[in-house]
Amino acid sequence: MNPVQHFSRNARGRDLAVGDVHGVFSKLRAALDSIKFDPSVDRLFGVGDLVDRGPESDQVLDWLAQPWFHSVRGNHEQMAIDFARGELPADLYVRNGGGWNVGNPQHVRAELADAFDSLPIAIEVETGNGLVGIVHADCPLQRWHDVHHALIGHNGESLQQCMLWSRDRFDQENREEVEGVRAVIVGHTPLIRYSSLGNTFYIDTGAWIARENRPFTILDLETLQPVHQPSRGLWP
Template identity: 30%
Template sequence: MSRMFFNIAAHSKHLYQPIDNIMNNDTSIRKLPTNSQGKDYVVGDLHGCFSLLELLLEAVQFDKSRDRLFSVGDLIDRGPDSLRCLQLLEEPWFYAVRGNHETMMMEFFLPYLINGKLKQLEDVNGIGFLDYGGNWVRAYYQADQQCMSAEFDRGLALIREMPLIYSVGEGANRFHVIHAELISTNYESLEKVAWFDSDIDRWHEEQSIPSEVEQSLLWGRTLMLKRLNSPKVRRGLSTTFCGHTYATSPSQVLSHLCIDTGAYVSLNLDEYNDDDEDCFEFGLTLFDVQNSRWVSASYQREELIWGHYSA
């Protein structure tokens, strides 16, 4: 896969070129063939919890020469190593869709991306990014030069190329990776409406995702919060790995398999006032697509939790 970068390097302003579009929309949906050489894994919302991912990759003996790791997005914010997680996007075996946190970060830095200068690191456009977990970026602000560090700029450039949907393989082996959900915004007022593989194929052909679909992909919580007694599998929609809304174990509704189990929640359980024993199940989950097995690592427990998922 080719990786394209745009030059936002404020420290090399002679190379600076203004951008007219915050995201590279040509790559909103990426299709990949089945991995015939190795295994495919999907990991839940990393939120900077890089060390948990390292534990999991070691536990499954992830083979960087043959296996692929997909991410449901939200690589950054809240946890300890946000930039390190973003830098995973440079690895040839790593494929992440854009989450609402990457989107907020790009919107926050839009004036910087346009001007190449950042006079102060304040939330002037009202997005709330800094308060919503983005405070870590302060460490990379170079006030004397009114710009971010070079490695941070590189991370921003990587975000611009993140798609909203990865669609992998064909037929019965097909699966998708998204951040939140593929559900119509009219879901509650109308009949159940989950989008289908055929919609994804059409958006891919048209190289355009409708804006209301993009909102659901980034922010939707209809499925995970309402559950709605819906069947686990939605005919016409292949297994769709997603995150965004955490639970204590992977669960499936209308073909959406949510694998966000609250990695950053396990970082500081006290904040959540959760007396429930279940809280030790929070962590980062890595899902083995072909074998429907998963493993979870947490900051609050030494041992990994292994599970097998059956629809």
């Protein structure tokens, strides 16, 4: 698995990023239909956490098989990997929404783990307005161009954990920009409205929280503006 996957500019259609899906793929499909997503020319990038919590997590392999859909690994994909390897207790996994997978036959758990293990930790997409990075939780490095070498270096596992789990930037309201990239798109932290700190954009608006019926945020990577359910950020 290459920890960073690079995509050239999409000259034919739109490049869009969507917040955490968490197993509500029908709702995502409806959102894509509402913005006239065209799979023949458009591409959709996920910020990870495609599974758990929602009722349709078992559709994830079908989505990952689509040539227009690409995603980084989230902490919930990592939990599925760890569970399949016997490194995560079933009760803890269930408490975090993994009950659907705990009930799967072993060969299905292994198939899911293999698919998730092939997902990159970071994605970078060329746009007409500059390079855009995508990770699940945070990029703690000052320079985006250090990400690849750092992930394969001797502290790579620690950095990967941070990129999958950290909320330090958000909790500290850290507005320092990540150099060498126009924006870094993340999920992981469910917010009422999409928001930004410096050039880090938070796009998990909790569409998977059924009781609140929140919308997906889908961001155009060229303009960094939402094309689905636009709303202002929490911070000016």
